[in-house]
Amino acid sequence: MHINFSDLFLKIEKQLEDPQAVIDENLLIELVNVIRPSNPQDTDEIKKKIQAFIESLLRTPTAPFLLQTFLLRLINRYKQVSLYADSGILSLDGFWNQLGQRLGAHFLPLIEDSSQLKILIGKIFYLESDKIWLNNIDDEDWANLFSLIGQSQSNVDEKLVIQSEMIKAITVLSYRISGIGLYPEFINAQPELTEYESPFLVQNREIIEFIEKYKKQEISEHEIAVISPPDASQAFVMLEQCRDVVLKIRRATKRIGVSLSLTYLLSLLEQCLDRIELLLYLVVDNTKGKYVSLGHLISDLTKAHYSEKSVRSLLSTTSELIAFQVTENASRTGEHYVSTDTKGFWGMYKAAAGAGVIIAFMASLKILAARMTMAPLMQAFTFSMNYSLGFILIHVLHFTVATKQPAMTAAALAATVQQRKGSKTAQIAELAALIINIIRTQFIAILGNISIAIPTAALITFAWQFYLDEPLLTHTKATYLLHSLNPFTSLAVPHAAIAGVCLFLSGLIAGYFDNMAVYRKVGPRLRAHRRLASWFGQDRLNRFAEYIERNLGALAGNFLFGIMLGSMGTIGFILGLPLDIRHIAFASANFIQGLMTINGSPDIGLIIVSFLGVLCIGLTNLFVSFTLTIIVALRARRVRFEQWKPLAKLVMTHFLTRPSDFFWPPKQPLELEENTSTNNGKKADH
Structure with a gap:
C-alpha cells in the first residue's frame, strides 16, 4: 500500500523552521486521518497503513527527526500529569458519586480544561472507533514505529x-x-x-x-x-x-x-x-x-x-465481581436442581408434588382475594403476601417450584462452560450430558407441580361448591380465566415472559442476599445478639442463625419474587399498560378451576386451546429465565463459548436417538452416553 506522507512532512518542516510559530495540532490530526483505517476491525488494512507510514519515514531521512521534534513541542504545550495519573482510572470518590457525575454529564456536559493534554487526545482520536484500531496494532509495529521516531538523541x-x-x-x-x-x-x-x-x-x-x-x-x-x-x-x-x-x-x-x-x-x-x-x-x-x-x-x-x-463502562467495571459472586452462589444452588439418577429424579418429583399442593391453595386464595373490593395498593399487598408467604412455605418445607430452577441451573451450566476441562469434544459432551440432565429434571419438576396442583385445585373447587353451596368462580370469571390462557388471542405468552424476567431477577436477588449474608457476617452477628439470646436461648438462636446464614438468599428471593408477581398487575393499572404475569403452576390450577365452574359443558376447542396456553406459558417461563441467567453468568465469568452450534446438534442427535433420556433417567449412568456423544461429536466435526 502506497500512501503519500511527503506533503505532511513538508508542512511540519516549514512550521518548525519558524521559531515564533505556534505548533499546529491540526497537522497531527491530519496525519492520523491518513493512517486511520476505513474498518477499525480490519487488521490487514491497519498493518498495511502502519507499514506504509514506517516506509515513508525511512525514505525521508529527515522525517523521523522532524516528527520527533514536532510531537515533543506539541505535547509540552499541555499539562500532562493528570493524563498519566487520572485518565482511565476510577476516582477515589466512590461508585455512587461517579455514577451521579457521569449521569449528570450526559445532560449538562462538564467544562474541560483546555490546558490539559487529554484535550489533545480527544482532538486527534475524535472517533470512538479509534480505540479499536489502535488496540489492533501489533506490538512489533509499535516498536518499529517509535524506535524510528525516537532514534534521534536531540x-x-x-x-x-x-x-x-x-x-x-x-x-x-x-x-x-x-x-x-x-x-x-x-x-x-x-x-x-x-x-x-x-x-x-x-x-x-x-x-x-x-x-x-x-x-x-x-x-x-x-x-x-x-x-x-x-x-x-x-x-x-x-x-x-x-x-x-x-x-x-x-x-x-x-x-x-x-x-x-x-x-x-x-x-x-x-x-x-x-x-x-x-x-x-x-x-x-x-x-x-x-x-x-x-x-x-x-x-x-x-x-x-x-x-x-460512560455509565455503561462504570457499571461493567465495578459490577463484574458482584455479578460473578451472585451467579456463583446461584450455580452452587443450581447443582442441587440437576438430577442424574433415578433416586434424584423421584426426589425432585416428590418435592415438586408437595409444592403443587401449596400452589393450588395459593391460586384459590388469589381468586378469593380478587373478589374483595380494595384500593390498588392494598390489592397489590394482598396478592404479594399470598405469593411471597406461599413461596417461603414451599422453601421451608423443602419443596420446589419448577420454574425457579432455570435461574439456578443456568448459572451451574455457565460454571461448567468456564471450567473447559479436556478437549473441545469432551467439553461439548460434558455440556450435552448436563443439558440433558437439566431438561429431564425440569420435565419431572413441572410434571410434579401440575400433576398435583390440578387435582388439588379441583378438590378445592369441588369442596367450596359442596360446603358453601356457591361456585368458587362465577361463569363470567371462569370464562375470562380460560380465555386469558389462550396463547393466540390473549397476552398469555407476553405475560409469561414477564414472569420469566421476575424468575431471573429472583435468582439474582437470592445470589445477592447469599453473598450479603457472608460478607456482612449475618450468622455470627445473630449469634452475638444478646437480646435474642435472652428470648430464645443460645442453642436455639445458634440453630436459627445457622439456618438464616444458609437460607437468607432463598428466603429473600422467594419473598421478593412473590412481591413482583403480586404487584405486576397493579403496576400495569397505574401505568395504563396491560402488565400481568402468567406462571405455569398457577395457570394449570386456574385451568381446572375455570373448567369446573363454567356453566354447561365447556367447548372442546376451548379446553384444547387453554391447555395449549398452559404449556406455552411453561415453556416461556423456562426459556426467558434460563436465557437471561446464562447470559449474565457467562458475562460475569468473562466466558465466550463458541461451540453452541455443535452442542445444539449433539443434543438434537441424542434426542432423536435416545429421546427417553430427556424424560426418564437412563438405567446406566449418562457418562456412558457422553462417550457416544463424543463419538458423534467427532463425526459432526468431520
Whole structure:
C-alpha cells in the first residue's frame, strides 16, 4: 500500500523552521486521518497503513527527526500529569458519586480544561472507533514505529520535561496505591495485611527511593542522555506483591463475600497498578519494550477518553465481581436442581408434588382475594403476601417450584462452560450430558407441580361448591380465566415472559442476599445478639442463625419474587399498560378451576386451546429465565463459548436417538452416553 506522507512532512518542516510559530495540532490530526483505517476491525488494512507510514519515514531521512521534534513541542504545550495519573482510572470518590457525575454529564456536559493534554487526545482520536484500531496494532509495529521516531538523541530538554511529568504521575499513583491498601474493606478482606508490613506501603517506599536516585542523575543534559536510569526492579517486585494481594482478595470473595465498595476499590487498584507499571517501563526501559509500552499507553489513553464518561463502562467495571459472586452462589444452588439418577429424579418429583399442593391453595386464595373490593395498593399487598408467604412455605418445607430452577441451573451450566476441562469434544459432551440432565429434571419438576396442583385445585373447587353451596368462580370469571390462557388471542405468552424476567431477577436477588449474608457476617452477628439470646436461648438462636446464614438468599428471593408477581398487575393499572404475569403452576390450577365452574359443558376447542396456553406459558417461563441467567453468568465469568452450534446438534442427535433420556433417567449412568456423544461429536466435526 502506497500512501503519500511527503506533503505532511513538508508542512511540519516549514512550521518548525519558524521559531515564533505556534505548533499546529491540526497537522497531527491530519496525519492520523491518513493512517486511520476505513474498518477499525480490519487488521490487514491497519498493518498495511502502519507499514506504509514506517516506509515513508525511512525514505525521508529527515522525517523521523522532524516528527520527533514536532510531537515533543506539541505535547509540552499541555499539562500532562493528570493524563498519566487520572485518565482511565476510577476516582477515589466512590461508585455512587461517579455514577451521579457521569449521569449528570450526559445532560449538562462538564467544562474541560483546555490546558490539559487529554484535550489533545480527544482532538486527534475524535472517533470512538479509534480505540479499536489502535488496540489492533501489533506490538512489533509499535516498536518499529517509535524506535524510528525516537532514534534521534536531540531535543533533550523536551524529553526531560515529559519524563519529569511522568515521574510526578508515578509519585501520585504510588501514594494513591498505598492509601487504597489501608482502606478498612481491604483490611477486613485480607487481615494478614496488619500482621506484616503491607506491600502497599513498601512499594511507596521503593518508588520514592527510585525517584530520588533518578533525580540525582539529572545533573546535566549530556549526562542524562548517556547514563541509564536507576534500577527499578525492587519497585516492580513490590508492585507484583500488591497484585498478589488483589488476587488473594478476589479469590477470597467466594468465602467472605463481596460488596460494591470493595469491587470498586479492587478495580481502582488494578487500574493504578497497570498504569504505574506502564509509566515505569517508559522511564527505565531502554529496549524496544519501551516503545511497545508507549503504544499501549496511547491505546489505553484513547480508550479512557471514551470510557471515563460512560455509565455503561462504570457499571461493567465495578459490577463484574458482584455479578460473578451472585451467579456463583446461584450455580452452587443450581447443582442441587440437576438430577442424574433415578433416586434424584423421584426426589425432585416428590418435592415438586408437595409444592403443587401449596400452589393450588395459593391460586384459590388469589381468586378469593380478587373478589374483595380494595384500593390498588392494598390489592397489590394482598396478592404479594399470598405469593411471597406461599413461596417461603414451599422453601421451608423443602419443596420446589419448577420454574425457579432455570435461574439456578443456568448459572451451574455457565460454571461448567468456564471450567473447559479436556478437549473441545469432551467439553461439548460434558455440556450435552448436563443439558440433558437439566431438561429431564425440569420435565419431572413441572410434571410434579401440575400433576398435583390440578387435582388439588379441583378438590378445592369441588369442596367450596359442596360446603358453601356457591361456585368458587362465577361463569363470567371462569370464562375470562380460560380465555386469558389462550396463547393466540390473549397476552398469555407476553405475560409469561414477564414472569420469566421476575424468575431471573429472583435468582439474582437470592445470589445477592447469599453473598450479603457472608460478607456482612449475618450468622455470627445473630449469634452475638444478646437480646435474642435472652428470648430464645443460645442453642436455639445458634440453630436459627445457622439456618438464616444458609437460607437468607432463598428466603429473600422467594419473598421478593412473590412481591413482583403480586404487584405486576397493579403496576400495569397505574401505568395504563396491560402488565400481568402468567406462571405455569398457577395457570394449570386456574385451568381446572375455570373448567369446573363454567356453566354447561365447556367447548372442546376451548379446553384444547387453554391447555395449549398452559404449556406455552411453561415453556416461556423456562426459556426467558434460563436465557437471561446464562447470559449474565457467562458475562460475569468473562466466558465466550463458541461451540453452541455443535452442542445444539449433539443434543438434537441424542434426542432423536435416545429421546427417553430427556424424560426418564437412563438405567446406566449418562457418562456412558457422553462417550457416544463424543463419538458423534467427532463425526459432526468431520
